[in-house]
Amino acid sequence: MKWMGRYAGYNGSSFRKDMLSGLIVGIIAIPLGMAFAIASGVKPEYGLYTTVIAGILISLLGGSKFQIGGPTGAFIPILFAIVMQYGYENLLIAGIMAGVMLVLMGLFKLGALIKFIPRPVTIGFTAGIAVIIFSGQIANFLGLHGIEKHEDFWSNMKEIGTHISTVNIYSLLTAGSCLAVILLVPRFAPKVPASLVGLILSTVVAALFFEGQVTTIGSSFGAISSSLPQFHVPEITWERIVNLLQPAFVIAMLGGIESLLSAVVADGMTGSRHNSNRELIGQGIANMVTPLFGGIPATGAIARTATNIKSGAVSPLSGVIHGVVVLLVIVLFAPYASHIPLASMAPVLMMVAWNMSERRSFMHVMKTKTSDSLVLLITFLLTVFTSLTTAVEVGLIMAVLLFVKRMSEMLKVAKVLPDPNHKHEKVMDYMVREGHDCPQINLYTIEGPLFFGAADRFEKSVMDAIQRRPGILLLRMGKVPFMDTTGESNLAHVVKHMERFRGTVLLSGIQAQPLEMLKKTGLIERISPDHMFEHTGEAINYALTHLDDQKCKGCKHFAFRECAALASAGTDSEHMIKLKSGKRVEANSPINPLKIDETM
Known part of the structure; x- marks a missing residue:
């Protein structure tokens, strides 16, 4: 039986x-x-x-x-x-x-x-x-x-x-x-x-x-x-x-x-x-x-x-x-x-x-x-x-405590810029140096969990940039697997400071769990869904169309490959009009929008 x-x-x-x-x-x-x-x-x-x-x-x-x-x-x-x-x-x-x-x-x-x-x-x-x-x-x-x-x-x-x-x-x-x-x-x-x-x-x-x-x-x-x-x-x-x-x-x-x-x-x-x-x-x-x-x-x-x-x-x-x-x-x-x-x-x-x-x-x-x-x-x-x-x-x-310490050490916050010599214009920290750093767009890569043991390090790193009052702060969050309420609070603090001088925060590549956290706390509405992008390239293209044209004139940093044209272009320039309207220009144009590979 x-x-x-x-x-x-x-x-x-x-x-x-x-x-x-x-x-x-x-x-x-x-x-x-x-x-x-x-x-x-x-x-x-x-x-x-x-x-x-x-x-x-x-x-x-x-x-x-x-x-x-x-x-x-x-x-x-x-x-x-x-x-x-x-x-x-x-x-x-x-x-x-x-x-x-x-x-x-x-x-x-x-x-x-x-x-x-x-x-x-x-x-x-x-x-x-x-x-x-x-x-x-x-x-x-x-x-x-x-x-x-x-x-x-x-x-x-x-x-x-x-x-x-x-x-x-x-x-x-x-x-x-x-x-x-x-x-x-x-x-x-x-x-x-x-x-x-x-x-x-x-x-x-x-x-x-x-x-x-x-x-x-x-x-x-x-x-x-x-x-x-x-x-x-x-x-x-x-x-x-x-x-x-x-x-x-x-x-x-x-x-x-x-x-x-x-x-x-x-x-x-x-x-x-x-x-x-x-x-x-x-x-x-x-x-x-x-x-x-x-x-x-x-x-x-x-x-x-x-x-x-x-x-x-x-x-x-x-x-x-x-x-x-x-x-x-x-x-x-x-x-x-x-x-x-x-x-x-x-x-x-x-x-x-x-x-x-x-x-x-x-x-x-x-x-x-x-x-x-x-x-x-x-x-x-x-x-x-x-x-x-x-x-x-x-x-x-x-x-x-030791686990928290190890996890906090995993968080890396790096200011980055695209490398024009890379096939996909991969953003790298070594591209940021004196004389080569966009005054209006600050681009940061965040890697690691954004939780109570590491959130303070994130905020301090980003707040240093905010003190220089960039018009746009772009945070690449594709490698942030987890965010707790402390991490969300620190991010909200950054957003609040940017709002004080009418700055804009953009997020790219945010993963499911951090995104859900932002939805639950309502921070996603404060940042605006329009300011969240799947790929960094899209976020940079958006940022470039919202620059202060007058500050671009005569700028010698050339942080992005569009900068040469922006620095010499007038407000009625054909290139500027197309860029502001979000229209893509010809492939051989010096202002061809970025297509950065998010996996890089």
Whole structure:
């Protein structure tokens, strides 16, 4: 039977592929779910509950066919800080609030906006999170005693330095054996989940040779229950909602970014297309429901999604199966997980941090030595030494300001005149020089966006010409792709100054968006549609017919090729009469109207 939508063409073969990929991803997700929960400061079973509930809901309701949802490393510093400051119960409320925000973002179709976050910002905070995760596992790797956890990086590093003398050789051997397995298994058996094998083998080694010598999940958090998660609605008050608005917003933004990045990766691997807004709604519903069963915030997991695709997934059913697999493991094997040493979990998280660090992209951007490098570095340092919220806010503000600066530098305002030696008499700035510049017609080429960051430069450049009171100001705007209200205001200011001494403003080649802006503000009527031309040549011809004849007499500038005739012609000259009437003269006439190619 063929199913509609994302299940079109689904058959028995497709189901078998989804079963296999779901099984593989489910096995991989088990140690990660526990590790992420522990690193976030909550019990390991809460990570497993999240993997089950959020994983199933995200696959069913999300906008990507192959997305695998669950707890991720990116959330660790955020969730740990919330648990430290507000407590576990408030973390659940913040998760629900974040879910509501994600749903609203999806309903208001804001999915596309999240994609506009600059790449240096995402690389910076991702690399910073990786450093926090990695450094946070040093104490467990070494088996240090008496460690007190803090929210900030420096305090945690000081704790490690203070207690470095308490290194437990047995924890070190356990962690080392797990790390060795994680590094070696992919080389010899790439399809085998290395982290799970490393956990099992290192746990067996610790149980056989170091029993009672290393800290385990059970000794730190108590036995992991094999019962199903219980439904519980946390006590939600208005005061709690107000206090948790900021952390909830951070969870929502990070969850939205991570899930859409993961969906984009899936699209690239499969050639499919995800629905950004549906993905946000699916993520939101999952995060609203999961905390009701004790789970922590979840999002799309890039590594697990990639594994799902590589394992042959065909539909969202593979994500559902992955959640069911984890559920079965909880029911059948949860008590055994209590014996896993924390030293065995440390290498798993360290490898997650290493893989998510985007070290190659980080170095690639840094090597460019551009403003993007600065944004990346600042975002990275602020993530590590302050908070993700501060890092993203500052990173975005810096990126916007530097972008505005770069865009403003793109605007070029040049005074130009036609080059008679060019085939199409192309207008060039080098033609304007002392003794060769029309006193009555000022011709400017404007190139680049005319917006708030550059409009002032435009006005200053043109106002210098206006001070000399030319009769006509011709602005070539064929290379102005965009104009905002600030740019329009500056142009209006120029028009106003020209009107004071009865000057005329002509525009040529104006593009669709700037033209629409002038229509909306009414400036087009003030300039007059008759003073707007498609080609510069037409505008120059118009300008030449509206010169002050008396000022042309005896002029030695000869800025245009008509000038020689105009300078010597009388007001009753046959040539002048024809020029004033707009009639074209013979091709061999010295006053043949210009035909400037606008594309030049």
